[in-house]
Amino acid sequence: MTFSFPESRTPIDHPEKSHIIAHLNDEHGDEITAFARVLGGIKRAELDKNIANQSNQDEQIKLFDIYAEGFEVGIANSAPLFIAFPQPIASFDDLQTQYILLKQKADKALGKKSIKLTSQHFTVLSSEHISPNMLRLTLDLDLNPEHPMPTDEAGYAYLFDLKINDSPTFDTSKSKKEERKHVYYTLRKAWQADDVTQAWVDIYVHGDTPAGNWATALQAKDRIQTTREFPEKVAHLSDGQAVLICDETSVPTVARLLELWTNPTPPLIVFMTQHADDQAYLTHHTLDIAPDLSNNLTVLPLNIDPITIDTDTSELATVIINRLDEYLRQTSMQIDKVWGAVEADTAKALRPLLRKRFDLDKSDVVVKVYWRKS
Numbered sequence: 620m621t622f623s624f625p626e627s628r629t630p631i632d633h634p635e636k637s638h639i640i641a642h643l644n645d646e647h648g649d650e651i652t653a654f655a656r657v658l659g660g661i662k663r664a665e666l667d668k669n670i671a672n673q674s675n676q677d678e679q680i681k682l683f684d685i686y687a688e689g690f691e692v693g694i695a696n697s698a699p700l701f702i703a704f705p706q707p708i709a710s711f712d713d714l715q716t717q718y719i720l721l722k723q724k725a726d727k728a729l730g731k732k733s734i735k736l737t738s739q740h741f742t743v744l745s746s747e748h749i750s751p752n753m754l755r756l757t758l759d760l761d762l763n764p765e766h767p768m769p770t771d772e773a774g775y776a777y778l779f780d781l782k783i784n785d786s787p788t789f790d791t792s793k794s795k796k797e798e799r800k801h802v803y804y805t806l807r808k809a810w811q812a813d814d815v816t817q818a819w820v821d822i823y824v825h826g827d828t829p830a831g832n833w834a835t836a837l838q839a840k841d842r843i844q845t846t847r848e849f850p851e852k853v854a855h856l857s858d859g860q861a862v863l864i865c866d867e868t869s870v871p872t873v874a875r876l877l878e879l880w881t882n883p884t885p886p887l888i889v890f891m892t893q894h895a896d897d898q899a900y901l902t903h904h905t906l907d908i909a910p911d912l913s914n915n916l917t918v919l920p921l922n923i924d925p926i927t928i929d930t931d932t933s934e935l936a937t938v939i940i941n942r943l944d945e946y947l948r949q950t951s952m953q954i955d956k957v958w959g960a961v962e963a964d965t966a967k968a969l970r971p972l973l974r975k976r977f978d979l980d981k982s983d984v985v986v987k988v989y990w991r992k993s
């Protein structure tokens with residue numbers, strides 16, 4: 620099925636193709652590697668042998684090209700592999716669905732939880748500010764026994780439709796360019812009591828933006844919907860000294876990680892905010908951390924000048940490393956694991972800096988993109 624090249628492949632000529640290939644290599648390299656291993660039939664030992672002793676192991680497995688029938692993936696010291704889509708794509712817009720299907724297949728084979736394309740409906744119960752720019756929605760999930768909401772996972776995210784009671788909240792007549800119609804938000808916490816499943820979703824409201832306007836307009840009894848959901852990559856944090864790096868968009872994930880923390884070593888946290896007042900998020904009375912952990916927790920606040928956000932977000936990577944260094948100079952702490960979620964250019968610059976600074980493998984440094992400066 621996927622082990623050899625199909626006799627005929629249909630090349631795709633689309634203005635976004637090279638951008639998508641670069642994005643998949645930069646942000647989803649671990650998934651491309653998983654496709655090569657699990658769906659391309661390349662054995663782990665063979666892969667390890669081929670990429671061993673290469674100066675830059677990140678460059679050794681790369682998506683080369685996208686055809687209507689599948690992906691061509693290049694592997695160091697091997698012939699390229701062809702990973703067939705479950706269904707050939709008729710238009711470039713179909714690529715995302717085929718990618719998700721490949722990911723579901725690979726995750727299933729690896730025994731991992733995967734992205735789900737399920738639709739869920741929620742009713743808004745209330746909304747309140749828990750720090751000046753962080754809005755908490757309390758939501759009630761429609762009973763759906765086939766797709767329960769996970770109550771014990773940190774960073775589990777849903778893709779919300781920016782509609783309220785089925786009406787779009789964005790005004791297409793005003794939009795200068797394509798405006799966002801969906802947005803990812805994390806379950807800050809979900810719980811089940813009797814027959815109801817409820818959750819908090821904490822939203823950073825940063826000016827006049829499609830998702831911020833949607834969130835602030837929501838009122839009790841409004842109906843909202845999600846169309847996709849996926850788990851966060853946090854399994855590597857179960858042991859060792861971890862560093863968690865978050866901003867306002869990813870601090871809900873960190874808050875839940877702390878509530879569910881079972882690793883005997885407390886993590887070190889870098890918390891960036893564009894407004895110093897939002898540092899209060901991590902001391903809010905609803906944060907329910909075990910006393911042993913909260914007494915031994917170190918949070919390094921990092922107040923970011925909004926001008927930096929408007930100029931070069933990749934510079935923030937150096938600011939973060941310097942903040943960590945400033946603290947680590949006073950301790951004998953060795954860092955084993957990193958989880959973070961930040962802006963796209965910051966993430967891209969930060970990953971290699973962290974791996975070099977702490978001498979870590981790629982699999983121990985998970986830095987996700989939670990938002991993109993435009």
Ligand SMILES: Cc1cc2nc3c(=O)[nH]c(=O)nc-3n(C[C@H](O)[C@H](O)[C@H](O)COP(=O)(O)OP(=O)(O)OC[C@H]3O[C@@H](n4cnc5c(N)ncnc54)[C@H](O)[C@@H]3O)c2cc1C
Nearest residue numbers: 776803804805821822823828829830831868989990992993
């Ligand atoms: C898996 C996942 C989970 C997430 N969970 C959460 C969550 O729980 N809570 C949460 O608040 N966010 C979360 N996010 C981030 C959220 O999806 C993005 O911030 C999203 O871009 C917000 O949409 P928007 O309409 O406000 O802004 P956009 O339409 O993306 O952008 C509008 C403008 O705002 C700017 N902008 C966007 N985000 C920021 C920012 N953070 N700071 C400064 N300027 C910004 C852009 O540069 C642009 O100019 C998550 C993202 C992912 C991928």
